[in-house]
Amino acid sequence: MHTINWYPGHMAKARRMLEENVRLVDMVIEIVDARAPLACRNPDLEVIFKNKLRVVVLNKSDLSGKKQNKAWIEYFKKQGITAIELVSTSASMRKNAVTLIEKAGKAAMEKALSKGIHKTLRAMIVGVPNVGKSTFINRIAGSARAQVGDRPGVTKSKQWVKVSDYLELLDTPGLLWGKLEDETLAKHLAYIGSIRDDVLDIEEIAGMLLLDLIKLCPNELKARYKKLDESIGTPEEMLEGVCRSRGFILPGGLFDTERAARIVLDEYRGGKIAAVSLETPDANDAQPSEAQVKEGPAEE
Ligand SMILES: Nc1nc2c(ncn2[C@@H]2O[C@H](COP(=O)(O)OP(=O)(O)OP(=O)(O)O)[C@@H](O)[C@H]2O)c(=O)[nH]1
Ligand SMILES: [Mg+2]
Structure with missing residues (x-):
């Protein structure tokens, strides 16, 4: 494939936006397409979100293979990263998603409570375009608060969505990153x-x-x-x-x-051909990164 030569100015702007907003949130929820978790992940996030609590959501898991989804969750777990599979278009996902956020934010909540403060948990939702970030937020909020669409680039700027007095989610525009240099991964991003x-x-x-x-x-x-x-x-x-x-x-x-x-x-x-992942984790890839070893696992 010809290298995709596309990095418009608004992507650089979006990256700056992530850097500026990360200090306002308790955690970052990284949404990836379950069919292509590697292509969707951004190596730069390690740097931008250093020391920030991070969880991974394998979204659109209805379009991927069940066994493959489980293998990917294991892969992330081995790296000390909590990951869950979700179908954001399904109403039943809400409970699992809220549990994920509450569990991840438990320490911060308890710390605030010990000082007598009932804290509002804030989570930033990030990922490449079209993986279902805004759909995920709308499901948790229970109404169509963020704009969604079946094409990339629907969300144009950041948007806070207040779910309750104790939970706020930050929707962000899809961000395409350096993976475009890898032909196979770039291909996967194009497919999805x-x-x-x-x-x-x-x-x-x-x-x-x-x-x-x-x-x-x-x-x-x-x-x-x-x-x-x-x-x-x-x-x-x-x-x-x-x-x-x-x-x-x-x-x-x-x-x-x-x-x-x-x-x-x-x-x-649209998932009409088959529920299958384009990528399968390679056991050798699942080594914890240096930063994660220092910080310890995100889970529990
Ligand atoms: N099958 C399936 N489709 C989904 C799921 N989640 C989202 N979608 C669809 O994916 C498309 C993109 O959803 P959005 O929520 O707009 O994606 P986004 O990540 O916010 O996209 P940008 O704002 O453009 O970066 C929409 O057509 C959704 O209906 C899912 O779990 N399964
Ligand atoms: Mg969006």
Whole structure:
């Protein structure tokens, strides 16, 4: 894939915003897409949020594999990071999310209480674009307080959402980070809709996604697009296979590969193809970082 050359000014501004606001909060909740936790995580957060309590939410876990979600939670646990899987579009997530925040904030609450203060817990919600930060906040708040949308870049500036007298959440714009230099991870961010389609070659992205999916979930993919199989070698041929499967043929017999690309990306992002993770934790990666060893585990 051509390196995605996209780091607009507002992303640098958003990063400064995170740096400025981190001192106002008790904890940072990092939302990642359960299908691509590595691609979604920002190495810079280690530096920006140093010494700050952090928890990871594997959101959109309905679109990923159950076993893979568990493996990712274990992976984070080994690094001393509390992680939970959630489906922010489901009403039943509220209890788990609130428990997570209360448990993480317990020490700060108790410290304040010992001084006779009933503290308001404040959490900043961060992550790459389109992972469901605003949806997560709305679910906890119980109403549509933050704007959401099925494309990246919906939240444009920070916004405090008061959940109760004792809990406030800070919504932040999605922030794309250095992972774009890693071709595989950049590809994953493109697949899950964290990078604006108008800066991508969507036919190339959709073709590569199909080549990845035919390895990850061949049966589900072939059930959805009947003319695809493992013998197909290139992204273009994959898209042509989708055109043949769906009858996307233009007058003159040309394949409408652009239409096929849009359909494939839409169906994948909407979870219509398969519930499968693009990434699997490598046991060797789960070494605690130096900072985490010093601070001790975030859990308990
Ligand atoms: N299937 C599924 N979809 C979800 C989930 N959470 C959020 N979504 C959808 O993901 C899309 C993006 O949600 P947002 O809440 O706007 O994402 P965001 O991270 O705030 O995005 P930006 O503000 O653009 O950075 C919306 O279409 C949501 O309905 C989930 O758990 N499962
Ligand atoms: Mg948002």
